[in-house]
Amino acid sequence: MRVYLRLIKITVALLLLNLLSGCWDIKxxxxxxxxxxxxxxxxxxxxxxxxxxxxxxxxxxxxxxxxxxxxxxxxxxxxxxxxxxxxxxxxxxxxxxxxxxxxxxxxxxxxxxxxxxxxxxxxxxxxxxxxxxxxxxxxxxxxxxxxxxxxxxxxxxxxxxxxxxxxxxxxxxxxxxxxxxxxxxxxxxxxxxxxxxxxxxxxxxxxxxxxxxxxxxxxxxxxxxxxxxxxxxxxxxxxSGLRWLQEETRRSSINVKKDGVHAAFVYLEDPKIRRSLKMVHGVPRYQVHIESRANVTEALTEITETEIEKLAAEVIKQEILDTYNNGLKIKSDVYSLEHLLFKQKTGIWKQLQQSSDDLLDENSLDFVTVKVNIEFVGMMKLPKKP
Structure with a gap:
């Protein structure tokens, strides 16, 4: 009887083994x-x-x-x-x-x-x-x-x-x-x-x-x-202005000039970006606001922190405008500003699209504000004000 039971167990085990998936075709x-x-x-x-x-x-x-x-x-x-x-x-x-x-x-x-x-x-x-x-x-x-x-x-x-x-x-x-x-x-x-x-x-x-x-x-x-x-x-x-309107930007640098002379080298980090849309006489107008932390890694002339913040903001604003206009030259909305109109006023966007191929011109980006806050200037401190 024991031999019979043992044979049954062995038979069952062999059957179960056949059900197991193998790795015979592994490469x-x-x-x-x-x-x-x-x-x-x-x-x-x-x-x-x-x-x-x-x-x-x-x-x-x-x-x-x-x-x-x-x-x-x-x-x-x-x-x-x-x-x-x-x-x-x-x-x-x-x-x-x-x-x-x-x-x-x-x-x-x-x-x-x-x-x-x-x-x-x-x-x-x-x-x-x-x-x-x-x-x-x-x-x-x-x-x-x-x-x-x-x-x-x-x-x-x-x-x-x-x-x-x-x-x-x-x-x-x-x-x-x-x-x-x-x-x-x-x-x-x-x-x-x-x-x-x-x-x-x-x-x-x-x-x-x-x-x-x-x-x-x-x-x-x-x-x-x-x-x-x-x-x-x-x-x-x-x-050059595209980086200031990209959410992914972590660290980027600019040269700051004072009276036409290189005055400072500044790294800006994690810019905070805000875009907005307003309709003016049925025409879309876009506004951009940037705020960023900054570190001064090189100061080449007598210059204050306040001056660097102001001049750096002017550089960034000009880069944003220049890049926008460079995009217009190839009929491209490099900042995807038109997407704001599509999301917020889809009906108006469809109407304008039917009446015109170009929904952007040199006046569409009508307001850019930039604020730079210096957090670190190195071991050699700079005066806060002129």
Whole structure:
């Protein structure tokens, strides 16, 4: 009887084991191709897809310390009449299974941005493995060159601006990095201008053993209006006022001049922004108020704290106005002021949109106020008043 019961137990155990899920089809990391960056170009009626793959065994070693060998980076290039056809060509020579879920950045060429970007981006959205969180950039540069620009100290390529733009932005806020989901949302939100950071290469600042060592930088942004209409590219010097109207700004600097001479260098932090709208004779007018904390890191002439606060406020106000007017030159609402009208007075916005293509002019931003409060001037104190 005991033998019989024991056989029953063994039989039941074997049956239960058959119900357990196993890992028979698991693949090791070296047996999978992980795409880490995606580039999209358009030329002569064809879409061109660039892909970046890294040796993840090297990445794992690089994460624990510096390597004495440069990182290995593979780049692929495929073409097709549609975006989907170009992407599918990647599999032809991939050798192993290709995984798209590790993409952390997407680069779009200027030519691609001039296509029907909303329609073409929808194709990319249908790839379930591609997440909504990659950083997204525009560029005029060779995408292949961008994908192979190295990090410092032979670190992993994941330690470049391409994959980690946020840390540098926190230290010096200028053009805010954009996630893919934010970019898509801005393209489809009425009365909103999507600003896509322009990724380029600086070949002159850094040298390695007296040889130029190119590094990635962000210089300006591409402006695309609602429904993906391409407006143009504005460089950093044309967008100096944009940082003061970005909620993400953490720390940014300005030079203060007194009587035409450089007087102080000031860092401003966490600007508080308030936008408002009023209708004047049926025409929308916008007001902007900025208040920010400031630290003086350099004082070059005899100048007081009060003077620095006043002069810094004037610099910021002028930068805001100059950037606004630079946007108008390419028919772009770089501050998305029109979105205030859309949200607060949708009916009026629809009426004005039907009667005019341009709802902004040089008088639309009619009031800008800036207040700067100095909190720190260093060990050498400055007089409070003249």
């Amino acid at each position: 090791e990391i070296q047996d999978v191709n992980y795409i880490t960056a995606l580039g999209i170009d358009y030329e002569d009626g064809n879409f061109i897809i660039y892909t970046q793959m890294l040796d993840f065994s090297y990445v794992a070693k690089a994460e624990t310390g510096k390597s004495d060998k440069p990182a290995q980076v593979w780049t692929g290039k495929t073409t097709g009449k549609t975006l989907n056809m170009a992407i599918s060509q990647v599999f032809n020579s991939a050798q192993e299974r290709t995984v798209w879920s590790h993409i952390s950045c997407i680069i779009m060429s200027e030519n691609y941005l001039k296509t029907d970007i909303v329609k073409n981006t929808d194709t990319l959205n249908r790839y379930q493995e591609v997440r909504w969180t990659p950083w997204v950039f525009g560029t005029k540069e060779s995408i292949e060159r961008l994908l192979t620009t190295t990090a410092f100290f032979n670190l992993s390529p994941l330690k470049t601006l391409l994959h980690e733009p946020l840390q540098e932005y926190k230290q010096k806020s200028y053009i805010v990095p954009v996630r893919y989901f934010d970019f898509v949302a801005q393209l489809t939100e009425p009365a909103t201008t999507a600003l896509l950071p322009n990724l380029t290469i600086d070949s002159s600042t850094w040298k390695l053993n007296k040889k130029n060592d190119p590094k990635l930088i962000i210089d300006g942004a591409y402006a695309l209006s609602s429904e993906g209409k391409y407006n143009g590219l504005l460089k950093n010097n044309e967008l």
